[in-house]
Amino acid sequence: MAITIKDVAKLANVAPSTVSRVIADNPRISQKTKERVRKAMKELGYHPNVIARSLASQSTKVLGLVMPGSADVTFQNPFFPNVLRGLSESAHEKNYALQMTTGKTDDEIYQDVIQMVHGRRVDGLVLLNSKVDDKIIKFLRSQNFPFIIIGKPYKYEAEISYVDNDNFRAAKEVTEYLLSLNHKRIAFIGGNRDLVLTIDRILGYEKALREAGLEFRDSYIVHAEFLEQGGREAMDELLRLDEPPTALVVTDDLMTLGVLHMLDEMGISVAKQMSIVSFNNVYLAQMTQPPLTSVDINIFSLGYEAAKNLILKIENPKEPIKRIIIPHQLVIRSSCEKLERK
Amino acid sequence: MAITIKDVAKLANVAPSTVSRVIADNPRISQKTKERVRKAMKELGYHPNVIARSLASQSTKVLGLVMPGSADVTFQNPFFPNVLRGLSESAHEKNYALQMTTGKTDDEIYQDVIQMVHGRRVDGLVLLNSKVDDKIIKFLRSQNFPFIIIGKPYKYEAEISYVDNDNFRAAKEVTEYLLSLNHKRIAFIGGNRDLVLTIDRILGYEKALREAGLEFRDSYIVHAEFLEQGGREAMDELLRLDEPPTALVVTDDLMTLGVLHMLDEMGISVAKQMSIVSFNNVYLAQMTQPPLTSVDINIFSLGYEAAKNLILKIENPKEPIKRIIIPHQLVIRSSCEKLERK
DNA sequence: TTGTACGCGTTATCAA
DNA sequence: TTGATAACGCGTACAA
Numbered sequence: 009m010a011i012t013i014k015d016v017a018k019l020a021n022v023a024p025s026t027v028s029r030v031i032a033d034n035p036r037i038s039q040k041t042k043e044r045v046r047k048a049m050k051e052l053g054y055h056p057n058v059i060a061r062s063l064a065s066q067s068t069k070v071l072g073l074v075m076p077g078s079a080d081v082t083f084q085n086p087f088f089p090n091v092l093r094g095l096s097e098s099a100h101e102k103n104y105a106l107q108m109t110t111g112k113t114d115d116e117i118y119q120d121v122i123q124m125v126h127g128r129r130v131d132g133l134v135l136l137n138s139k140v141d142d143k144i145i146k147f148l149r150s151q152n153f154p155f156i157i158i159g160k161p162y163k164y165e166a167e168i169s170y171v172d173n174d175n176f177r178a179a180k181e182v183t184e185y186l187l188s189l190n191h192k193r194i195a196f197i198g199g200n201r202d203l204v205l206t207i208d209r210i211l212g213y214e215k216a217l218r219e220a221g222l223e224f225r226d227s228y229i230v231h232a233e234f235l236e237q238g239g240r241e242a243m244d245e246l247l248r249l250d251e252p253p254t255a256l257v258v259t260d261d262l263m264t265l266g267v268l269h270m271l272d273e274m275g276i277s278v279a280k281q282m283s284i285v286s287f288n289n290v291y292l293a294q295m296t297q298p299p300l301t302s303v304d305i306n307i308f309s310l311g312y313e314a315a316k317n318l319i320l321k322i323e324n325p326k327e328p329i330k331r332i333i334i335p336h337q338l339v340i341r342s343s344c345e346k347l348e349r350k
Numbered sequence: 351m352a353i354t355i356k357d358v359a360k361l362a363n364v365a366p367s368t369v370s371r372v373i374a375d376n377p378r379i380s381q382k383t384k385e386r387v388r389k390a391m392k393e394l395g396y397h398p399n400v401i402a403r404s405l406a407s408q409s410t411k412v413l414g415l416v417m418p419g420s421a422d423v424t425f426q427n428p429f430f431p432n433v434l435r436g437l438s439e440s441a442h443e444k445n446y447a448l449q450m451t452t453g454k455t456d457d458e459i460y461q462d463v464i465q466m467v468h469g470r471r472v473d474g475l476v477l478l479n480s481k482v483d484d485k486i487i488k489f490l491r492s493q494n495f496p497f498i499i500i501g502k503p504y505k506y507e508a509e510i511s512y513v514d515n516d517n518f519r520a521a522k523e524v525t526e527y528l529l530s531l532n533h534k535r536i537a538f539i540g541g542n543r544d545l546v547l548t549i550d551r552i553l554g555y556e557k558a559l560r561e562a563g564l565e566f567r568d569s570y571i572v573h574a575e576f577l578e579q580g581g582r583e584a585m586d587e588l589l590r591l592d593e594p595p596t597a598l599v600v601t602d603d604l605m606t607l608g609v610l611h612m613l614d615e616m617g618i619s620v621a622k623q624m625s626i627v628s629f630n631n632v633y634l635a636q637m638t639q640p641p642l643t644s645v646d647i648n649i650f651s652l653g654y655e656a657a658k659n660l661i662l663k664i665e666n667p668k669e670p671i672k673r674i675i676i677p678h679q680l681v682i683r684s685s686c687e688k689l690e691r692k
Numbered sequence: 693t694t695g696t697a698c699g700c701g702t703t704a705t706c707a708a
Numbered sequence: 709t710t711g712a713t714a715a716c717g718c719g720t721a722c723a724a
Contacts, residue, residue, distance in 0.1 A: 063701080365694065398717085
């Protein structure tokens with residue numbers, strides 16, 4: 009067996025409880041004994057057993073990450089490594105570890121969550137699966153378990169802490185940018201229409217159009233579950249309209265990649281014939297041809313703030329509900345061109 | 351406090367140990383009491399406390415993931431979500447959880463590892479950081495702690511379990527494919543030259559050339575730390591050679607994306623003027639223009655097998671050292687063309 | 693087949 | 709300032 013607190017106690021000639029206090033740097037221990045104990049720890053190569061500590065202190069110093077199902081396409085999105093970076097950094101600063109769900113389906117994930125919570129495996133949860141899972145949230149609320157959402161909850165918005173962008177404003181600004189380039193026929197290509205994210209952005213888009221005195225056309229709204237197949241058809245439809253759009257707002261760089269691909273196949277030149285503004289500004293936004301004008305939503309910060317505030321809540325249960333809005337900025341590259349007035 | 355084994359015992363009129371045995375499905379408990387106990391568990395909504403269980407059984411049912419530093423570029427590679435998928439699925443099947451390091455620098459990660467191991471936080475480790483970290487491996491070996499590497503260790507190869515592709519063969523085949531398209535001036539663009547991965551692939555590439563009776567030229571070997579800056583210069587050099595290459599072997603789709611970008615800027619047409627074979631075949635390989643011919647290295651399987659075999663080793667310490675080779679296959683798309691013989 | 697009693701390595705309470 | 713001692717919730721020899 010490994011070296012325990014008792015071994016250290018023996019060597020330092022103190023009681024185990026004293027050693028424990030030294031570890032916690034309890035101020036009521038004399039400097040002398042502290043040093044003596046610490047020397048003993050060094051000598052024996054002592055390392056506290058985290059599990060035992062967790063059991064006794066009823067806290068694990070672990071954050072659970074509720075990922076989208078590994079089967080889910082969003083799992084592949086570069087968005088992920090990026091939030092992870094933010095979460096990691098924040099967790100690391102506060103000495104928390106990160107543990108993730110491994111489920112493939114929504115139901116497996118739900119079970120994972122139950123295990124984590126009931127099994128007392130983690131102190132709090134970060135929900136990353138944009139598919140706002142009602143069951144999970146309901147469960148966590150019923151258990152009064154600390155959690156935070158990245159993205160906006162579709163329900164109980166005032167009672168749940170979350171970290172999000174101002175998607176309404178971002179979409180509005182983006183649309184206004186296209187309007188300023190003289191575009192009037194602007195289509196919107198978004199993901200799942202049930203996502204709050206998608207809805208918020210549509211609303212912003214709509215608002216911009218309305219303020220510009222333009223009509224909002226349903227035929228200009230496309231929901232591509234994801235690139236390829238579905239997307240291609242939607243794109244086809246869009247271009248077959250009597251008045252096809254001259255500009256596109258696409259809600260995800262990866263989707264834009266698919267759009268680029270389709271436009272290429274159709275022989276339509278991006279920027280010259282079709283302006284595109286994208287969202288997320290992941291690394292590949294600058295690698296496409298042409299490089300994408302994209303809204304940087306500060307993915308890293310989304311993760312960083314989420315973990316930070318979750319930990320705050322864990323360590324101080326009275327911490328109020330928070331809603332944290334991460335700033336965004338439009339990064340202009342070469343996927344948009346000014347439309348010459350006819 | 352939550353419901354414990356004792357509460358269940360009381361309700362079912364048995365000893366706590368009996369409840370424990372029912373949980374473990376011990377065959378020496380009568381069907382009758384099993385049912386009675388299970389009913390009590392349901393009634394009370396009992397869930398075993400994982401932490402307590404870990405402490406008593408000296409096993410956590412958690413695998414540690416040693417990630418590249420979150421600052422590292424490789425962290426952004428779509429390779430990651432993909433191994434994660436494999437690791438997740440495998441872990442989930444065996445009821446293991448996944449916990450990851452959160453360190454940014456190599457040194458922080460090393461500390462993370464020490465914490466995980468000494469703190470008895472995890473039962474085993476999967477090393478995902480291709481930068482074969484000598485210190486970590488040394489430490490794990492000295493502790494006789496179960497671990498497995500994804501990729502090939504650069505040292506102690508025979509004494510460490512790992513999961514890898516046959517990178518030598520893959521690179522050789524890829525080169526032969528280009529040779530079969532009449533290319534004779536084939537350059538190699540790889541990552542860090544210290545990586546075993548890079549070395550193996552260079553060797554395969556060299557072998558193919560040699561077998562074809564072609565000379566191996568140092569000037570055709572480029573190590574781009576990663577896309578952009580460094581890559582651009584290297585590319586420039588390559589094209590300024592007296593005999594510039596007509597084909598490229600690039601060891602990572604993401605790097606290829608950068609190469610595509612540069613070629614585009616230089617007005618060189620991919621396939622027509624420059625054939626490219628890439629590695630990894632991540633989702634974006636089919637989204638580029640043109641879609642990439644790329645070696646599918648079965649990233650998912652790398653992760654799946656790694657977790658599976660690590661668990662095997664954890665649960666049966668006598669399990670022998672293993673070296674698992676995951677098959678690859680060349681996926682032909684449109685980034686190569688036959689070179690007309692002059 | 694089931695119960696008793698102790699151990700896992702800490703933290704925390706209460707005395708001293 | 710420090711030391712006993714009792715939790716924390718569960719697993720498991722050993723007994724019965």
